[in-house]
Amino acid sequence: MLTTRSAYLFLAPSLALYLLFVGLPILQIFGFSFFDWDNGIAGDFIGLANYGRLLADGVFWTALWHNAIWVVLTLAFPLLAGLVLAAILAERNASVVRWLGAIYFIPRTIPLVVAGIIWGWIYNPIFGLLNFALEAVGLGGLAGAWLAQDNTALLSLNVVGAWTFFGFCVIIYLAAIQSIDPSLYEAASIDGASWWRKFRDLTVPLLRGSTLFLGLYAAIEAMRFFDLVWVTTQGGPGYSTEVLTTHIYKSFFLVGDFGYAATLSVVLLIIVLSISAGAFALLRKS
Amino acid sequence: MTLSTRRSLPVLLAAGITAGVSIQTATAQTVVTQWDQFAMAGITAAGPAMDELIGTCEPDLGGATVLRTIAPSIGIRDSYRLAVSANKTPDLAYTWPAASVLAGYARVGALAPLDDYYEQYGWEGINDFYRGRNSFDGAIYGVPMEQDLMGVYYNPTLFEENGIAVPTTYAEFQAAVEAFKEKGITPIAFGNRDRWPATNTLSLLLGLTAGKDGEEAVLFGDASWTNDQFKLAAETFQSWAKNGYFPKGFNGIGYDEANALFLSGRAAMTITGTWVLQDMARGASFDLGVFMLPPIADGVPPGTMWGEGSQWQVSANASQEVKDATAAYINCLISPESRKVWVEKGYLVPIGTTPEELKQWDTLPIVKSFFTQGLATSDANFYDLHTTLPESVTQVLYPELQRLIGGDVTPDDFLSAMDAAWETAIDNGERWVP
Amino acid sequence: MTKSTRLVQNLILLVFALYALVPVYLVFLAAIRSEADLFSGPLTLSWPINFNNFGRIWSEAGFATFFMNSVITAVSVTILVVLTAPLAGFAFAKMNFRGKEALFGLFLAGLVVPAPSVIVALYGNLQALGLIDNRIGVILPQAALLMPFSVFMMRTVMQDVPDELIEAAVMDGAGLFKIFLTIVVPVVKPGLMSLGLITFLFAWQEYLLPLVVFQTESLKPLTVGAASLQGRYGVDYGGIAAAGLIAFAPLVVLFLAMQRSFVRGLTAGAVK
Numbered sequence: 001m002l003t004t005r006s007a008y009l010f011l012a013p014s015l016a017l018y019l020l021f022v023g024l025p026i027l028q029i030f031g032f033s034f035f036d037w038d039n040g041i042a043g044d045f046i047g048l049a050n051y052g053r054l055l056a057d058g059v060f061w062t063a064l065w066h067n068a069i070w071v072v073l074t075l076a077f078p079l080l081a082g083l084v085l086a087a088i089l090a091e092r093n094a095s096v097v098r099w100l101g102a103i104y105f106i107p108r109t110i111p112l113v114v115a116g117i118i119w120g121w122i123y124n125p126i127f128g129l130l131n132f133a134l135e136a137v138g139l140g141g142l143a144g145a146w147l148a149q150d151n152t153a154l155l156s157l158n159v160v161g162a163w164t165f166f167g168f169c170v171i172i173y174l175a176a177i178q179s180i181d182p183s184l185y186e187a188a189s190i191d192g193a194s195w196w197r198k199f200r201d202l203t204v205p206l207l208r209g210s211t212l213f214l215g216l217y218a219a220i221e222a223m224r225f226f227d228l229v230w231v232t233t234q235g236g237p238g239y240s241t242e243v244l245t246t247h248i249y250k251s252f253f254l255v256g257d258f259g260y261a262a263t264l265s266v267v268l269l270i271i272v273l274s275i276s277a278g279a280f281a282l283l284r285k286s
Numbered sequence: 287m288t289l290s291t292r293r294s295l296p297v298l299l300a301a302g303i304t305a306g307v308s309i310q311t312a313t314a315q316t317v318v319t320q321w322d323q324f325a326m327a328g329i330t331a332a333g334p335a336m337d338e339l340i341g342t343c344e345p346d347l348g349g350a351t352v353l354r355t356i357a358p359s360i361g362i363r364d365s366y367r368l369a370v371s372a373n374k375t376p377d378l379a380y381t382w383p384a385a386s387v388l389a390g391y392a393r394v395g396a397l398a399p400l401d402d403y404y405e406q407y408g409w410e411g412i413n414d415f416y417r418g419r420n421s422f423d424g425a426i427y428g429v430p431m432e433q434d435l436m437g438v439y440y441n442p443t444l445f446e447e448n449g450i451a452v453p454t455t456y457a458e459f460q461a462a463v464e465a466f467k468e469k470g471i472t473p474i475a476f477g478n479r480d481r482w483p484a485t486n487t488l489s490l491l492l493g494l495t496a497g498k499d500g501e502e503a504v505l506f507g508d509a510s511w512t513n514d515q516f517k518l519a520a521e522t523f524q525s526w527a528k529n530g531y532f533p534k535g536f537n538g539i540g541y542d543e544a545n546a547l548f549l550s551g552r553a554a555m556t557i558t559g560t561w562v563l564q565d566m567a568r569g570a571s572f573d574l575g576v577f578m579l580p581p582i583a584d585g586v587p588p589g590t591m592w593g594e595g596s597q598w599q600v601s602a603n604a605s606q607e608v609k610d611a612t613a614a615y616i617n618c619l620i621s622p623e624s625r626k627v628w629v630e631k632g633y634l635v636p637i638g639t640t641p642e643e644l645k646q647w648d649t650l651p652i653v654k655s656f657f658t659q660g661l662a663t664s665d666a667n668f669y670d671l672h673t674t675l676p677e678s679v680t681q682v683l684y685p686e687l688q689r690l691i692g693g694d695v696t697p698d699d700f701l702s703a704m705d706a707a708w709e710t711a712i713d714n715g716e717r718w719v720p
Numbered sequence: 721m722t723k724s725t726r727l728v729q730n731l732i733l734l735v736f737a738l739y740a741l742v743p744v745y746l747v748f749l750a751a752i753r754s755e756a757d758l759f760s761g762p763l764t765l766s767w768p769i770n771f772n773n774f775g776r777i778w779s780e781a782g783f784a785t786f787f788m789n790s791v792i793t794a795v796s797v798t799i800l801v802v803l804t805a806p807l808a809g810f811a812f813a814k815m816n817f818r819g820k821e822a823l824f825g826l827f828l829a830g831l832v833v834p835a836p837s838v839i840v841a842l843y844g845n846l847q848a849l850g851l852i853d854n855r856i857g858v859i860l861p862q863a864a865l866l867m868p869f870s871v872f873m874m875r876t877v878m879q880d881v882p883d884e885l886i887e888a889a890v891m892d893g894a895g896l897f898k899i900f901l902t903i904v905v906p907v908v909k910p911g912l913m914s915l916g917l918i919t920f921l922f923a924w925q926e927y928l929l930p931l932v933v934f935q936t937e938s939l940k941p942l943t944v945g946a947a948s949l950q951g952r953y954g955v956d957y958g959g960i961a962a963a964g965l966i967a968f969a970p971l972v973v974l975f976l977a978m979q980r981s982f983v984r985g986l987t988a989g990a991v992k
Contacts, residue, residue, distance in 0.1 A: 002815045002886070006896050010811035011823065013804035014867050021864035022830055025841035032841060041371070041394045085736060088729045102979055103737050106744065109971040111925040113947045114964040118743045121750070121957065125535030126543065129746060145535020148479065150694060163739065168986065175987040195725050224834030227927045231947050236481055237537040238689035248836045253932070255678050256367055256390070258840060265837035272832045355937050361948060365935060372847035374935070 026269065032262035042258070050263035060264065063235075063242045064271075066154055070161070070243070071222040078162035079214055082169020087203050089170070090177045101174065105167035112164065116231035119160045123147045147233055150240030157241055160228060165221075169214055176210040177203065209283075216279040223272050244268045317353040318608055318615070319376035323362050323596065324632070330432070330595070331564040332632025339627055343618035347611040363387075367677075370396045375601040378612050382596040383673035384419045384428055386718035390677070391599075392422035398600040399425040403613040409620065411638025418720045419673075420597055429616050431628075431636050432595025434670065435660030436490045436559040439566060442575045444471060444554045456494075456580045463531055466554045475553035476532040477539030481684040484523075484691060485671050487557055488683075489591045490579060491519040493668030497586040501668050504708075506719045511705035512698070518583055520690060520697035527691040537692055545569070560656055561595065563633040567650050574652045578659050589663040593670025594637070629653070676716035682707035750961035773962035781959065783966055785938050786945035790924055790967075793858055793941055797923040800863040801870050802916050806908070809874020810900055814886060824875075830868035835928050838865070843932060853935040862923055870915055876988045877911035878904070914985025917978055924971055942967040 033050050036043040054060050085104065089097050107115065122129045123146040131143035146156040180203075188198050204211075226245035229235060235242035235250070244264065252261035323329070324336035333356075340352055355376070357365055362381050369375045370391050391397050403409075404417075404426060412430060420428035445452065445462075448469055453459035463473040478484045492501060496515035503509035504516070526532065533539060533547065542565075548556040549569040557579065566574060578590050598616050600609055618624060620636060622643075628634045629649050635657045644654055660667070675683065686703050689695040695703075711717055752769045777783045811817070812824055842861060843852075851857030881904055889899045905912070927943040934940050940948075946963045949956075975982055 002890065002896070004815050004817065004896065007811040007815040007817040007820075010807040010815070010896075010900075014808040014827075014871055015823070017800075017804065017860065017864040018827065018830060018867040021842060021845075021861040022833060022838055022867070023826075025838045025845060026833065028841035028845075029837060038390070038394060081736065084732065088733060098979065100733060100737060101983075102976055103740050105975065105982075106972055107740050109921065109975050110744075110968040111927065111943045111946075111971075113927045113943045114967050115743075117946065117960060117964055118747055122743060122746065123538070124543070125538050126533065126547065129742075145538040148535045148538025148692075150689075150692065163743070166736070167740065171983055171986055175983070194722075195729075220832045224832070224836075226834075226836055233479070234481065236479070236685055236688050237692055238685045238694055242685075245834060245836045248840070250681055252836070252840050253364055253368060255681055256371065257678070258371070261840045265834070265840050268834055269837055272834065273829060276829075276832050355935065357937075357948075368843075368932065369935060372843065372852045374847060374852050376935075 029262040029265045029269075032259055033266050035259050037258040037260075038256070046259075050259050051267075053260065054263050054267060059239055059242060059247055060244075060267075062239050063244045063247045066241065066243050067223050069154060070158060070225075071219045073155070073158045074161065074165065074218040074222050075215055077158070078166035079169055079211070079218060081162075081166045082214070083173050083204070083207065083211070084199075085166070085170045086173030086177055087199050089174060097174070101167075101170060103167075104170045107164045108167050110164070112225075112227035113231045115160055115164060116228050119156075119163075120147065120232050123156055147241075148237055150238055153233060153237060153240045157228060157232060160232075161225070165218065172210050172214055173207060176207050180206050212279065212283055216276065216283075219275055219279070220272060223268065223275070318347060318350050318378060318612060319353050319355070320378045320380075321355045321357060321362060321366065321376045322380040323357060324380075325356050329565075330561050330634070332628060332634045335628050335630075335632025335634065338631055339619055339624055342624070342627075343615050346614040346618045348614070350608070350611055352615075366391075370394065373603070375603065377601050377604045377608050378598060378615070379601075380431075380596050380598050383670075384430060384594055384597050385674050386676040386716055387673075388420060388428055388597070388599065389422040389718050390716065392425070392427045396602055397427040398602045398604065398609055399427060400429065400600065400613070401426050403616075407613065407617045409617075411620070415720070416594055416637060419594055419718075428597035428599045429620065430594045430597040431620055432561075432597075432634055433637050434559050434561050434591075434593045434595045435656060435667075436486060436557065436579075436591040437576045437656055437660060438555050438557050438579050439548065440555045440575050440577060441548070441551060441553075441572055443572045444551065445575075452575070452577050454580060456582050459580060462554075467530055472533050472547065472553040473555060474526075474531050475544045475548035475556040476536050477541055477544030477547075478537050478688060478691065479540045481688060482672065483541050483544070483558070484687045485680070485683060486559060486591070488519065488523060488687060489593075489669065489671045490557065491522055491582065492516060492671070493589060493591055494579060494581045494586055495519040495522065495583040497581075497583075498589065498666055498668040505669060505674055511708055512701045515583060516701055517697050520700055522582060524690055524693065524697060528693060537688055559591070559593075560633075560635070560653075560660070563650075563653055563656065567633065567652060576652060576656045576659065578663075587663070587666040589666030589668055590660050591670055592660065592664070592667035593673050595673075674718070676711045676718070678714070678716060679704070679707045679711050747961050747964050750957050751965050753958045753961075773958040774966070777959050777962045777966065781945075781949065781963065782937065783942070783945060783963055786940055786942045787966060789939060790941040790943070793855065793862070793926075793930070794920050794923040796855070796859045797862045797866065798916050798919045800859065801866055801919045802912060804863075805867060805870035805915065806874045806878070806905070806912060807900070808871045809876075809878045810904060812871070812875040813878035814881070814883070827868045827871050830865075831872065833865075835865065839928065839932055846933060852933055853939065854933075855939065857933045858926075858930050861929060862926055865929075866919055866922055870919065873915060873918075873985060873988050874911070877908050877915075881907050910981065910984065911988070913978075914981045914988070917974065917982050918985045920974070921971060921982075 032042075034045060034047060036046045089100060125131065125145040125148065130146065134140055134143045144152060146152050184202055185198060188202060193201070224245060225243070226249065229241055229243055229246050230249065233241045235246040245268070248261050248264045248268065251257050251264060322336060324332045326333040340354070344352055362379075363383070366375070366379055366381045373396075375396055388397075409429065416430045417426055420426055420430055440452070448465060448471070450462050450465050451458070453462050466473040476483065476487070495518040496513075500513070500515045504511060504513070527536070533544070533553070536544075544556060545558070545562065545565065546569070547553050549566065549571065551571055578588060581588055598619070600612050604612065620638070625636045625639055625643070626647055628636050629639065629644065629647050633649065633653055635644065635653065641658060641661070644657060671683070672680070683704060686695065686700055690697065690700040751773050752771065812820065846852050846857045846861070849857075885903055885907070886899060889903050925943065926941075927947070930941050930944050931947075934944065946960070946967045949960045949963050
């Protein structure tokens, strides 16, 4: 390890970019939130009034609730799916792994905006594939307006989010599994354990680190995703898919209330940093 | 990566950056930037007319050329707002809405006052009402050109085949809907995924239950949203949704999809406006018809929603020369000769077009029919919520209306929510009053 | 394992493969249909297959320009990140200096910053710098937003460089930067490749920043162009599908060609 002052020179380019275009705006939004804005022009100093407004803002709490649901859904479905798929793939031959791994990851390469358009079509009440398929197998009664009913909209969107995420989980878990000592599994087989038992008692515990990493990643993404909702439902119908980022966007771009948008941004940032700090503390303990 | 490639990369990057920057400066000297919504399809698809008129009117710019950005109707509203906050507005923009939103831009000094040009060119075709809608604090900031009406497009073939007559009263309208429902035909094509179509429908219903006077009492006076007439409108809209007037899952169907449903003959009617005439005419597999929705409440005169579409506005940051050139250009665009082009090539009937002119000019029967019917009730015609409400109220109306017609909220709660947002906007000084 | 277990497993693998691919297949189908097919069922194929939509979207709808813009932005961001992040990663991995922990923590904090939060203030800054409606106004912030992940990944990669290699060079009296270029870079070349690929992927997919910063149509990238088609082209699903394909096909091809490199990059840091 070198001890050197020229380390700062090595850091300078990245740090400068980062501080100028990320760090500075973050500091600024704290400042913005204390003022009253009109159409993008700053007005009077109003102290904590925006924060008071936020606490009373039903849409904010609804949005926060939706973000929370999204976290839970993402942990329950794509994460778990990724784990199971990786465990299965780990025992298959290399080219199967390569191909299936690639297939599972392809949705991740599609920009969320395009994914939203595609799935919007799948969910379309009149000529979407989902209703078409349900009717074809005689389950036409289940057909609905998936993105248009407030009891199915958020869930339907989450299926799209999961679609882009599970492949990433497969890749991460696969890499982790490959570093597990195979003799552990051999010993368990000799003891007569079924595949499922080995998965539950060996694989899952041994992959705790990856699970924590993916869980944290999923939670952070669930708090700050935007593109998918915006290109499909824009927070609708009603408020049923409103999340914190769409609320920020609307306040900022559609109403021009920069002060309130900044306030929402500050709160979102604090939430996200708290989650990360908590997770890091957990990671350090393990 | 070899060392030699690493060295040339910064050079390439610098070259790319310089090229990008220099393109910006070269065009700034000889160009008038224009933003408009006149695409070739979709809402306000008067693209062919605009193209022709740029050719005709550009010479009036005295040597400058027009650098044009076409943005879809909803998008241009948001883009313009962003541009105002960045203090980087185009020299000339044809955007919407007027009234409180335009006033908001004027309030922060983003727009150039146009009173001198009104005097210089004598734009009398623009009456006091329209001037008022485009004014703030005693000065005029916009040149309105377009007028929009709402009506019920219908499929005469479907009506005939099923022995249903064009309704002249609201009761007949309801009967017609029920008849279509029985035959398994979607009565009214409607899709509110984009959130704004329902606002138009509500505008129409409000006028036919509260009338122009009832609306003015709330919008420009002290009355509250939670009045009986508004409640009737909300109840009507909600009952239409509940009683199967619309396709299933309408809150998830897009505006264009709903229109496609109607145009392909799968729905009997659709309730929308003149802004989409071109698409309707092009896409219909049958001869289009239109009728005005009859009044719903007793004592309300026949009328329809009459909005002033978009207006031309000029940036306060443009130089005096650019402003003068732009005014001359606008004068050309709204001249009687140009109006003919707008009507014939753009399916757009500008403000000031007389009924005689409309009869004589060469345009589709549906265009003539729509405007003749709609303008016949000009004294009773009422307001477009989109162009009258302040932005903050519109952003509350969108989700609340989705919930109302989705059956998730009662008309009383809907109106209370709207009234709350309305009061807040008034307190913030956002309301526009004539 | 038992036959039934294996059967169940294969079923699971298959179901998820369908889940992943069916929407992609649907886009292909839609892209070769015409507007008239709108109501004739989502899986019907019009015959003969026509590729008109691609031609239309490419030339008439201006997607050729959008494509170029995506390329220019993604390449520029990638170059910028690959030129700067490895340096920082090396410093964090191999050097000791005052404030090392704090500075690294600062970068880590950036991993979780939501883009809309940043843009609220960034927009005004860009306007003050005259960078609205300017490529630089998108390239620099995008690189900055990708910096935490890149620095984190580079640090992990650099940690694998054997200390002895560096110490030997130091003892030979070589300057630190020279050591970095001649000794470290060759060793971490695969890692740099992965960084480049992943940065390119993320930069290409960016939507909010270009949406907000670019006003002029001819500057917009594929993501913004594809989303705006929904307003302009209505129910021209064939066109929109073709646009979507143009928007993501390059990424899929790139990923399939360089799969190993991508995977290495994504797992660096997650597994450690």
